[in-house]
Amino acid sequence: MPYPDLMVQPMRQELIDLSVAELRTAQDVDSFFENPGTAMLVFNSVCGCAAGAARPSVALALQAENKPQHVASVFAGQDTDATEAARARTPQLPPSSPSIVLLKDGQPTHYIPRHRIEGRGPEEIAADITACFDDLANN
Amino acid sequence: MGTFHDHLGPLHGITVVVQTNTPTVYVGRCHEAGPTHVILHDADQHTDGENDQTTDQYINQAAKWGVFKKHDTLRIPNDTVTQVTPLNQFPVN
Numbered sequence: 001m002p003y004p005d006l007m008v009q010p011m012r013q014e015l016i017d018l019s020v021a022e023l024r025t026a027q028d029v030d031s032f033f034e035n036p037g038t039a040m041l042v043f044n045s046v047c048g049c050a051a052g053a054a055r056p057s058v059a060l061a062l063q064a065e066n067k068p069q070h071v072a073s074v075f076a077g078q079d080t081d082a083t084e085a086a087r088a089r090t091p092q093l094p095p096s097s098p099s100i101v102l103l104k105d106g107q108p109t110h111y112i113p114r115h116r117i118e119g120r121g122p123e124e125i126a127a128d129i130t131a132c133f134d135d136l137a138n139n
Numbered sequence: 140m141g142t143f144h145d146h147l148g149p150l151h152g153i154t155v156v157v158q159t160n161t162p163t164v165y166v167g168r169c170h171e172a173g174p175t176h177v178i179l180h181d182a183d184q185h186t187d188g189e190n191d192q193t194t195d196q197y198i199n200q201a202a203k204w205g206v207f208k209k210h211d212t213l214r215i216p217n218d219t220v221t222q223v224t225p226l227n228q229f230p231v232n
Contacts, residue, residue, distance in 0.1 A: 047152065049151070049152030049153065050152065093204065093205075094204055094205035094206050094207045094208075095207075096154075096205050099205075111204065113204060113205035114154060114205065115153075115154035115202075115205060115225070115226040115227050116227055118152070118153050118154060118225070118227060119153060119225065119227065120227075
């Protein structure tokens with residue numbers, strides 16, 4: 001069951017303030033996956049155990065020079081149609097949230113699932129994300 | 140980092156591997172490692188040799204990608220549990 005919008009809005013805003021496009025509908029997701037080039041999709045989450053570190057880590061990672069051309073988020077548990085559409089586009093990846101998927105021409109290339117976010121600090125997670133950026137840019 | 144659920148123990152909300160005194164291991168998000176059971180959400184289980192995978196191969200794959208859940212909730216009796224370890228403590232090969 002989704003949480004009240006009032007509670008979730010600050011968690012949305014944290015990524016919107018980073019110019020991360022928010023995908024609220026399945027059509028938004030489909031359009032995003034049609035983008036050519038490199039992209040990052042963040043599965044945002046209310047979960048305080050992991051998402052509280054995930055969003056700051058995205059902020060840190062987006063300071064990297066070779067960040068992906070397109071960056072967006074879907075809010076798992078809140079925007080269910082959009083989330084299901086994103087899961088349908090990445091059926092080989094076990095669903096988890098928060099999590100981060102890197103894409104090239106709409107195809108997943110790297111995945112940072114929730115368990116690699118849990119219990120870690122933003123700097124550590126950001127280092128993993130930027131390593132994925134480097135790999136994505138060089139391959 | 141503290142959460143709203145600190146009373147449920149340090150593993151609450153953490154994806155763990157539950158090893159047992161049987162050939163079956165479990166991977167899921169720990170709700171509580173309590174006095175009688177370990178309770179997991181969104182959990183998968185694997186028995187050694189299932190799908191031509193050893194337990195080590197299964198855990199290695201889980202550490203890299205996570206797992207597809209087979210159970211919304213699992214209660215694993217403590218008398219079978221030998222170890223509960225965060226999944227991210229297993230190396231990704």
